[in-house]
Amino acid sequence: MADIIRLCLIGLGRTGKEVAKVLLKRKDMDIVMAVCSSGSDKIGKDLGQIIDSRDTGIIIDSCDALDENILKYKPDVAIDFSDPNATVRNAEILGKRKVNMVIGTTGFTEFQIKKLMNISKIHKIGIVYAPNITLGVNVLMVLTNLAASILEGYDCTIIESHFKNKKDSPSGTAKKIAKEVLKGMSGNTDIAAHDLDYSDVPIRSVRAGGIIGKHHVIMAGEYDKVEIVHESFTRTAFAVGAIKAVSFINKKVGFFEMSDVLDLRRVMTRYLEREANYKKQRFFNPEMQESEISV
Numbered sequence: 359m360a361d362i363i364r365l366c367l368i369g370l371g372r373t374g375k376e377v378a379k380v381l382l383k384r385k386d387m388d389i390v391m392a393v394c395s396s397g398s399d400k401i402g403k404d405l406g407q408i409i410d411s412r413d414t415g416i417i418i419d420s421c422d423a424l425d426e427n428i429l430k431y432k433p434d435v436a437i438d439f440s441d442p443n444a445t446v447r448n449a450e451i452l453g454k455r456k457v458n459m460v461i462g463t464t465g466f467t468e469f470q471i472k473k474l475m476n477i478s479k480i481h482k483i484g485i486v487y488a489p490n491i492t493l494g495v496n497v498l499m500v501l502t503n504l505a506a507s508i509l510e511g512y513d514c515t516i517i518e519s520h521f522k523n524k525k526d527s528p529s530g531t532a533k534k535i536a537k538e539v540l541k542g543m544s545g546n547t548d549i550a551a552h553d554l555d556y557s558d559v560p561i562r563s564v565r566a567g568g569i570i571g572k573h574h575v576i577m578a579g580e581y582d583k584v585e586i587v588h589e590s591f592t593r594t595a596f597a598v599g600a601i602k603a604v605s606f607i608n609k610k611v612g613f614f615e616m617s618d619v620l621d622l623r624r625v626m627t628r629y630l631e632r633e634a635n636y637k638k639q640r641f642f643n644p645e646m647q648e649s650e651i652s653v
C-alpha cells in the first residue's frame with residue numbers, strides 16, 4: 359500500500375473548512391497541521407470544533423509557528439486556501455523545509471506568481487498553482503480554447519458570478535478563461551501565457567448573495583452563438599480538485615497547473631487518435647457494422 363500523505367492545511371475559512379471535512383474521511387491522506395492567521399481566534403482550538411464535527415486531535419496553530427510545526431509534524435504537502443500575501447510568505451518557509459504545495463488561493467499579482475515559481479525552482483519543491491481547482495472548470499477551459507480556435511470572428515464575453523464579499527474581481531479563473539480564448543483565437547501553439555492580456559476579452563463580474571462560483575462564456579457570431587457554463591454548487595468541488603492535485607504533486611518537483619494534474623494533453627491526444635482510428639476502420643471496412651468498430 360502507498361504511504362499515507364501527511365498534509366498541512368493553511369487557511370481555515372469557507373473553503374479550507376470544506377477541504378478539511380472531505381480530508382478527514384480519507385484513509386490515504388492525514389491532516390497533521392491546521393494553520394490560521396496570526397491573532398486568529400481559531401488558535402488553540404481543535405480542528406473538529408470549527409467544522410462542527412467531533413474532536414480530531416489536530417490543534418490549530420498560527421502561521422507564526424509554521425516553521426517549528428513543520429519540523430515537528432513533517433507534512434509532505436500543504437494545501438493553501440488563504441490570502442495571496444500570506445501564501446507568498448508561507449511558501450518561503452514551506453520551500454525551505456521542502457514541503458510541496460497545492461495553492462488554491464487566488465488574487466496574486468504577476469510578480470507574486472513569479473515569486474512562487476522561483477520558490478519552487480530554488481528550493482526544488484513541487485507546486486500546483488490552481489486558481490481554478492475544480493475538475494469541471496478545467497473542462498470548460500479546454501472547450502473554450504477549442505471553440506475559440508474554430509469560431510473565427512465571433513465576439514466573446516465572460517460573465518463570472520461569486521458571493522458578495524469575494525475579494526478579487528474579476529476572478530482568477532475568469533482571467534485564465536480569457537487567456538484560453540486568446541490562445542484559441544491566435545492559433546499559435548508557441549504562444550507564452552505572459553504575452554496574453556486577459557483584458558482583451560470583456561469580463562463582467564457579478565458579486566451577489568452566496569453564489570459559490572459560476573463562469574459563463576458566450577461566443578456570439580452574426581448567425582449563432584455558443585455558450586459554455588460551469589457552476590460549482592458546493593465547495594466540496596474545490597476539495598475534490600485539491601485532493602487530486604495533492605496526489606499528483608506528492609514527491610514531485612516543479613511548477614504545475616491543473617491542466618498538468620488532469621493530464622489534458624494526453625486526454626486530447628487520445629481523443630484524436632481514437633477518432634482517426636475510427637475513421638480508418640470505416641474507410642477500409644465500409645461493410646462493417648457500427649457495433650463492430652473498436653473505439
Ligand SMILES: NC(=O)c1ccc[n+]([C@@H]2O[C@H](COP(=O)([O-])OP(=O)(O)OC[C@H]3O[C@@H](n4cnc5c(N)ncnc54)[C@H](OP(=O)(O)O)[C@@H]3O)[C@@H](O)[C@H]2O)c1
Pocket residue numbers: 368369370371372373374393394395396397398399400421438439440441442444445461462463464465488489490491492596
Ligand atoms: N482555486 C479555486 O478554485 C478556489 C476556490 C475557492 C476559493 N479560492 C480562493 O481561496 C482563498 C480563500 O477563499 P475562502 O473563500 O475560503 O476565503 P475566507 O473564507 O476568507 O478564508 C481565508 C482564510 O485564510 C485565513 N488566513 C489569512 N491569512 C492567513 C495566514 N497568514 N495563514 C493562514 N491562514 C490565513 C483567514 O483568516 P483566519 O485564519 O483568521 O480565519 C481565513 O480564514 C481565496 O483567495 C479564494 O479566492 C479558490
